[in-house]
Amino acid sequence: MDLPFPKALATRALAIAATLVAAGCATFSRDGGFGPVQDSAKRIAGKDVRWVRTADDQAAVDARVAQLLSRPLGAEEAVQIALLNNAGLQASFQELGLAEADLVQASRLPNPGFSMLRARRGDEIKIEQTLTFNVLSLLAVPLATRVEQRRFEQARREAALEVLQLSMRARKAYIEAVAAEQSVRYQRQVKAAAEAAAELARRMMQVGNWSKLSQAREQAFYADATLELARSERAATIAREGLTRLLGLWGKQAQIELPERLPDLPAAARELPNVESLAMERRLDLQAIRLEAEARAKNLGLTKATRFINVLELGPARVLEGTRSDPYKNGYEVSFELPLFDFGSARLARSEAAYMQVVDRATELAVNARSEVREAYQAYRIAYDIARHYRDEIVPLRKRISDENQLRYNGMLIGVFDLLADARAQIAAVNGSVEALRDFWLAQADLDMAMIGKPAPMEPASRPAEASAAH
Numbered sequence: 001m002d003l004p005f006p007k008a009l010a011t012r013a014l015a016i017a018a019t020l021v022a023a024g025c026a027t028f029s030r031d032g033g034f035g036p037v038q039d040s041a042k043r044i045a046g047k048d049v050r051w052v053r054t055a056d057d058q059a060a061v062d063a064r065v066a067q068l069l070s071r072p073l074g075a076e077e078a079v080q081i082a083l084l085n086n087a088g089l090q091a092s093f094q095e096l097g098l099a100e101a102d103l104v105q106a107s108r109l110p111n112p113g114f115s116m117l118r119a120r121r122g123d124e125i126k127i128e129q130t131l132t133f134n135v136l137s138l139l140a141v142p143l144a145t146r147v148e149q150r151r152f153e154q155a156r157r158e159a160a161l162e163v164l165q166l167s168m169r170a171r172k173a174y175i176e177a178v179a180a181e182q183s184v185r186y187q188r189q190v191k192a193a194a195e196a197a198a199e200l201a202r203r204m205m206q207v208g209n210w211s212k213l214s215q216a217r218e219q220a221f222y223a224d225a226t227l228e229l230a231r232s233e234r235a236a237t238i239a240r241e242g243l244t245r246l247l248g249l250w251g252k253q254a255q256i257e258l259p260e261r262l263p264d265l266p267a268a269a270r271e272l273p274n275v276e277s278l279a280m281e282r283r284l285d286l287q288a289i290r291l292e293a294e295a296r297a298k299n300l301g302l303t304k305a306t307r308f309i310n311v312l313e314l315g316p317a318r319v320l321e322g323t324r325s326d327p328y329k330n331g332y333e334v335s336f337e338l339p340l341f342d343f344g345s346a347r348l349a350r351s352e353a354a355y356m357q358v359v360d361r362a363t364e365l366a367v368n369a370r371s372e373v374r375e376a377y378q379a380y381r382i383a384y385d386i387a388r389h390y391r392d393e394i395v396p397l398r399k400r401i402s403d404e405n406q407l408r409y410n411g412m413l414i415g416v417f418d419l420l421a422d423a424r425a426q427i428a429a430v431n432g433s434v435e436a437l438r439d440f441w442l443a444q445a446d447l448d449m450a451m452i453g454k455p456a457p458m459e460p461a462s463r464p465a466e467a468s469a470a471h
């Protein structure tokens with residue numbers, strides 16, 4: 001049954017609703033806002049990233065991961081597997097779905113309300129029928145939509161930052177795993193040399209050509225080398241398992257094949273005289289908090305607009321009083337809150353405090369970002385200088401010493417124990433070179449991360465292998 005509402009009022013309400021629908025109503029996007037995240041991963045990290053939402057998506061990811069694992073794993077392949085296969089990253093992408101749902105919800109008009117009252121006394125009857133629209137909500141739709149749009153953009157930037165952070169974590173885990181296994185191989189050489197020296201010392205002591213003290217020293221070094229090998233193997237296991245977790249591998253997939261050594265040191269270190277300004281332009285966490293500050297500022301405007309009246313409903317109404325055959329009385333109904341006890345000051349103060357909180361956090365983040373990128377760049381340059389010093393000075397010098405001692409041993413100018421001690425020192429120098437090269441690649445990964453987001457905490461440098469080899 002059609003209600004004889006006032007035509008002018010009904011027409012005006014429908015016109016307002018239609019205008020707001022045309023201006024602000026949002027719909028769900030085809031990719032859920034994932035396109036910019038993919039673009040950032042491709043542009044900055046040079047990698048593909050996929051949001052797995054269907055069985056076909058999962059099948060494609062599984063096939064790509066299997067292909068990458070079919071050969072020895074490189075650093076770039078490890079990063080790519082992590083971006084495709086890490087379940088935690090996939091979970092973070094769901095924040096995009098939540099943010100887009102909030103955006104679509106904010107852009108939709110509130111449902112109208114309908115109320116009906118029916119009362120009767122004898123032959124007299126009273127019927128009231130009212131159709132109401134929350135006018136203030138209608139007027140606030142465009143502003144609320146803009147607020148949620150900014151939050152959606154912020155969620156996309158945070159998702160992109162999460163992708164880049166995972167790529168750097170996977171790269172560092174790969175470096176740690178390769179360096180740890182390379183160190184294990186050298187520690188096995190140290191143990192073999194120590195075992196040979198200890199056995200020779202035992203035999204020479206038995207025939208009276210070696211003192212008990214010297215034999216005990218060689219035996220102690222062998223015991224220390226055995227312990228260091230066990231520690232290295234444990235560190236290698238931890239590093240490998242940390243890598244497999246980031247790559248999301250399990251079962252047979254976890255039996256990854258790593259290369260025998262780290263990549264060589266670059267010919268020259270990067271020169272970044274304007275590293276701070278570059279970081280200020282590129283860091284996604286700074287861009288995200290700027291968007292958050294803008295969203296809070298818009299939200300503050302919305303709070304001020306609805307400070308005194310936050311519920312205003314308007315709509316046509318009709319009333320029947322008397323007998324059933326009497327005509328309806330047409331009119332309209334307006335309802336709103338009266339600010340007698342709550343003047344909205346608490347809501348306004350909360351919005352202002354929330355806005356200033358974001359502003360202060362943005363300031364802190366900018367200050368910290370400048371310091372972090374300076375620290376990361378200095379650590380990178382120092383790590384490069386140390387690794388280059390090992391490559392160009394220490395390792396070649398140890399090799400020359402070893403070659404000279406070999407000649408002296410061939411000429412019977414030194415004994416076998418002098419030759420073994422020199423071999424241990426050379427192996428220790430190579431171990432130190434491996435650690436320095438590892439620290440350089442880790443420092444480069446930290447620098448890359450500091451340029452686009454908050455870097456991982458810097459870890460103290462490992463103890464040089466020469467110290468453990470001294471006796």
